[in-house]
Amino acid sequence: MASKDSAVAHSLTNPEISRYSRQLIMPEIGVAGQMALKSSRVLIIGAGGLGCPAAIYLAAAGVGHIGIVDHDNVELSNLHRQILHTESAIGTPKAVSAAEQCRRLNSSITLEPITEKFTNKVAMNIVSRFDLVLDCTDNVATRYLINDACVLAGKPLVSGAALGFEGQLCVYNHRGGPCYRCLHPAPPPPETVVSCAEGGVLGLVPGIIGSMQALEAVKVILQPVQAKANLSATGTDEQQPPQAPKQQLRLFNALESSLRCVAIRKRSPGCEVCGREPRIVDVRSVDYEAFCGLPACDLVTPRTPLPGQTRISATEFAKVYNAAGSSPTEQRSPRLLLDVRPECEFAICRLRGSLNVPLSRLAQPVGKSLLAEALQPLLDSSLAAGDASFCDKDKLLPVYVICRRGNDSQVAVRILQEQLADRPCRLIDIAGGLTAWAAQVDREFPIY
Ligand SMILES: Nc1ncnc2c1ncn2[C@@H]1O[C@H](COP(=O)(O)OP(=O)(O)OP(=O)(O)O)[C@@H](O)[C@H]1O
Numbered sequence: 001m002a003s004k005d006s007a008v009a010h011s012l013t014n015p016e017i018s019r020y021s022r023q024l025i026m027p028e029i030g031v032a033g034q035m036a037l038k039s040s041r042v043l044i045i046g047a048g049g050l051g052c053p054a055a056i057y058l059a060a061a062g063v064g065h066i067g068i069v070d071h072d073n074v075e076l077s078n079l080h081r082q083i084l085h086t087e088s089a090i091g092t093p094k095a096v097s098a099a100e101q102c103r104r105l106n107s108s109i110t111l112e113p114i115t116e117k118f119t120n121k122v123a124m125n126i127v128s129r130f131d132l133v134l135d136c137t138d139n140v141a142t143r144y145l146i147n148d149a150c151v152l153a154g155k156p157l158v159s160g161a162a163l164g165f166e167g168q169l170c171v172y173n174h175r176g177g178p179c180y181r182c183l184h185p186a187p188p189p190p191e192t193v194v195s196c197a198e199g200g201v202l203g204l205v206p207g208i209i210g211s212m213q214a215l216e217a218v219k220v221i222l223q224p225v226q227a228k229a230n231l232s233a234t235g236t237d238e239q240q241p242p243q244a245p246k247q248q249l250r251l252f253n254a255l256e257s258s259l260r261c262v263a264i265r266k267r268s269p270g271c272e273v274c275g276r277e278p279r280i281v282d283v284r285s286v287d288y289e290a291f292c293g294l295p296a297c298d299l300v301t302p303r304t305p306l307p308g309q310t311r312i313s314a315t316e317f318a319k320v321y322n323a324a325g326s327s328p329t330e331q332r333s334p335r336l337l338l339d340v341r342p343e344c345e346f347a348i349c350r351l352r353g354s355l356n357v358p359l360s361r362l363a364q365p366v367g368k369s370l371l372a373e374a375l376q377p378l379l380d381s382s383l384a385a386g387d388a389s390f391c392d393k394d395k396l397l398p399v400y401v402i403c404r405r406g407n408d409s410q411v412a413v414r415i416l417q418e419q420l421a422d423r424p425c426r427l428i429d430i431a432g433g434l435t436a437w438a439a440q441v442d443r444e445f446p447i448y
């Protein structure tokens, strides 16, 4: 009869051996690799489209301690891609919701939800408690902050991003490689930054990139184990110089199902945070939002507003809109309501009687002729009825311009002011767009 303690001792429990058996039997992982995963502490910043798949795979793989930072609450529009959050979690903190789901999958690991915003005040305290960081956030200011905190704390960073049908990932500050700042010393111009809320994203894309971030994280954790194994395989105690890892940026295209690997530059000696003479030695002294010209969130920032006389609030516009047709005089008051959103958004919802000329087409012949076709009968009917029929006190045909949130409509008004300079029109932007309409006028109006 076998003795009770016939098994060779190591720190994996029987349930762990069973749970991880399929990866445990791989020579690249083995007991040493599984132990490395078990004793590792990984920080995931952002529990959204990237953070959810990353967290669940790391939990499944047996990473012993996972911290999940997110200050936001779950919304209905998150569920198509932020797959750890369920309908019943709507309104609750994402960090808690994600941690709970990971705990449901693997109760033998420690999950640490952190529901505060990752700012330069708390960054070092949080990052220093972990071995490795995954950037799963969605804004440039936070991206620079995470990078700098990782450099200053000496932690590798697995960074991911996804938008539309495209995604990318890269490992920074690892084994002598560059940091995010080495490659991007200056932030992109604020007006070129597009968020998922503006540009859209297919849920599967962050699903794939987030999973790949988890994969890179596991490889970073296993790397010392493998290096040690390679060393003993050579049969010599002599320390070999570490092989320089391939530094690559991976670009994923979901439409082509392609993954392109691009070699990235080496660490930059002039880098402001990891270079020879770093200027940034304390993240608390950097204003990341000012540096990027954008807030540390993906909310659409209002552009420089048009002057007051060219704008109208949603509530004020509702008076004009609802009055149309209600009295004979107002019926004779022509006006044009122009919706400048892309066609696919116009198909989701629209105000009755609006004409769709997407902003991108306004300056094109097709947009110009659509507009001219709509304008001419209105101008003709106004002229036929005499100037008095114009509801505008300046005797100009009001052309109201609306979009989703009130930014594109302002750009459109500026374009149209030039384009229609010789027509008797007055361009009026509807402040806050359909979002304001839904909030202030019609709560039943669908928002997306
Ligand atoms: N500074 C930060 N501190 C903590 N969490 C952050 C920070 N910046 C971004 N995040 C989080 O990163 C996550 C990014 O995920 P994602 O872009 O999929 O979600 P989202 O912002 O909810 O999306 P949507 O744009 O559709 O509203 C969000 O949950 C966001 O709250």
Ligand SMILES: [Zn+2]
Binding pocket: 178, 179, 180, 181, 182, 183, 267, 268, 271, 272, 273, 274, 275
């Ligand atoms: Zn650098």
